[in-house]
Amino acid sequence: MNKFWVVCKQVIHKNIKSPTYIALLLMPVILLAFLAGLAVIKTHTSETQKIAIIANNAEFRTALVNSKSNGDYTVSRSLTTAKSAEHALAHEKLDGYLTVTIQNKTISAVYKSRINGNTLDTTNLKNALNTLKMQQTAAQLGLSTKQLAQLFAPATFTTKSVSYTNGKAQAQKNNQQDINTVIAMVVTILIYVFMVSYTSLIAQEVATEKGSRIMEILVSSVAPQVQFFGKIAGMFALILLQVIVTAICGVFGFKYLSTNVSFLDKLDLGQIQPTIIVILSLFFILGIMLYTILAAGLGALVSRADQVSQAVSPLTMIGLISYAASFIAMNSNTVLIKIGSYVPFFSQSIMPVRYAVGNATTFDAIISLIVLAVAIALTTWFTTNLYAKHVLDYSDRKIWKRLLRRS
Template identity: 30%
Template sequence: MNKFLIILMHTYMSKLKSKSFIISTLITTLLIVGVTNIQSIIDVFDKQEDKIVAVIDEEGTIAPLLEQQLATNPNSNLNLEVVSEESEAESKVTEGEYDGLLVLSTDQNGLPSGVYKAASITDSETMTQVEVMLQQVKNELATSQLGLSQEEIAQLYTPINFDVVALEESAKSAEELNQARGLVYVLLFVIYFSVILYASMIATEVAVEKSSRVMEILISSASPIMHMFGKILGIALLSLTQLAFWILVGYSSLSRNLDGMTEAGGVFEFFGVGDLPVATFVYAIVFFLLGYFLYATFAAFLGSLVSRIEEIQQMIMPMTLLIVAGFMISMFGLGNPDNSFIQVTSFIPFFAPMIMFLRVGMLNVPIWEISLSIGILVATIMLLAIFGAKVYRGGVLMYGKSSSLKDIKKALQLTKNK
């Protein structure tokens, strides 16, 4: 046990103090602070400069209606200026004096249409605002031609009442489902990127020690399974430290930037997930840890098969493809979590950490299904650990070019001969 703790703490402290870990943590922290303060950053650069759009109205009847529409939106930074010379207005648009030119005309029914001209069509916000205003004017003219009163027009455009009701007593409401979908979407990304990042870190750590020939000494002083899980748990402790730091930074930054969100749970209320059951967050942690140990064990023995760091990415490619496949399936499942394909894949161990968590977060899954999926995951981790330890023991003693999974057979043969 003492040797195991030494390996664990050595792995944890050496990676914690490494320059690459410190730099990546600081860069990601800056990104988190930037994202959580994005509105303040936008406000600094976005000075809400007034937009001036020249208007040519051949009939002289549409421009006043547009100005009336504009007057109903006091927060708009758009200004209309009626002009008569189209060529002169186009020149001023090119020179930057006007942001755009709107040429109005009417069809045989007296309904408006327009041509918007700009130096470039990258300012989609202004174009959209002008188009919406013109559409509203057209709607008003069309309804007035039909002889509809203001009350009838208002009734025409009033949205219908359309409620969705689940008949099963245990089914989640539409609001609860939307909350769960948002949370699951975020946590799936966390699980996906964390597993890829930290599993790759384990494979790289093993390859680095092997390339320096330190591995032969380490293996002779501790059993391979002890050494392997010392690495895995050391990186797990490192990942939890890093993730906890990022969560605290993100939560603190959001709390300072959201009015009235300083109390506990305020940020969750702001994002609309305050009503979600605690079990959803508990399952997120459970499936995150199980997914980590599954892929970390996989990565450890794959890393033991290579002799050079440059070969790491090629060797762990099958593992990466499995993670990507699980993530893509879970993205499909967000829109249809009851799908039979989603149900089946939630029991496949390499997909279960993401897909079963998706189902648990969005549906009321029977406890036996959750228990079965977790049991299969735990059993797979144990089997992978036993098999991985055998591959690991022989793999760390293999040197030379390693570029395929056929090297597993060589590693097992070396283990038998020891």
């Protein structure tokens, strides 16, 4: 056991100082800083647009200016003629001006803006104009304010979300599925990023020691199986550290960006179900374990460190396919997607999405997790033997021929 911890600590000590791991560790921090910078730039550059309103009816113009309740633009009250508004626009004192013409009970409006000015969303301006037109028309028809309100009162419209388990409907909060889907996609993305990063890192770790012939000395004092599990444990410790850093950045990032990104602001974290967090976390842990363990065995097949990419490329390709399939699973529940959600090396990406969108039950997810856990046990047994047999193999045969002949 003492030798196991020596190998484990050696892996941690060696890799935690490497530029590759430091870059991985700082990646979420850099991403958070980048997104925060974009939010700051957006806040400082999103100035309130300044416009003018010109109309051939002074009473209508006053009503339109006073009807503005939205803070996305301000109206210059002193500019009342098209000539003065055009002069201000030309000298970049306005972002645009609205010209309203009332003739024969018909209202027409033209908004003129500068190309290099702040862009105005004219929706609120159109709504205010339409409201005044309706009020004017109602007055002409002799309708009271109460009658006008009744005429244009919107219909009551509500939405309800339900999920079905064994044919029985279960009510859910309206945006609960959106939250579940977002969490599932975040977990899937993290699985892919961690898988690509750490399969290469663990394979490189084994290949570097093997290529430098240090492995011959290590094997003489530490059994290959002890080395294998020590390296895996050390790599998992490094993964855990990055998970903690990523989680901290995610919490702070969500709290900061939710005030600047409308989509995040609509997500209520209080609606997150504990069940989905547990299941998605298990898929994340088991998925990373499966790929990392197999990558360690593949690293033992190479003779030099420059052969690592060749050894792990099939594994990363499978990971890429499963990652792409997770996006298909968001909007599709075909037979292939269903089968893939139970197949190890694919299920860690597909089943979380199927479960989040309601295409798979908790029982389905548990079955998939059990299959994945069995696959990890078999892969560990296979990879341990593979590592022990090939860790001192320096032959020039191609990697996969070496695997087929001697494993």
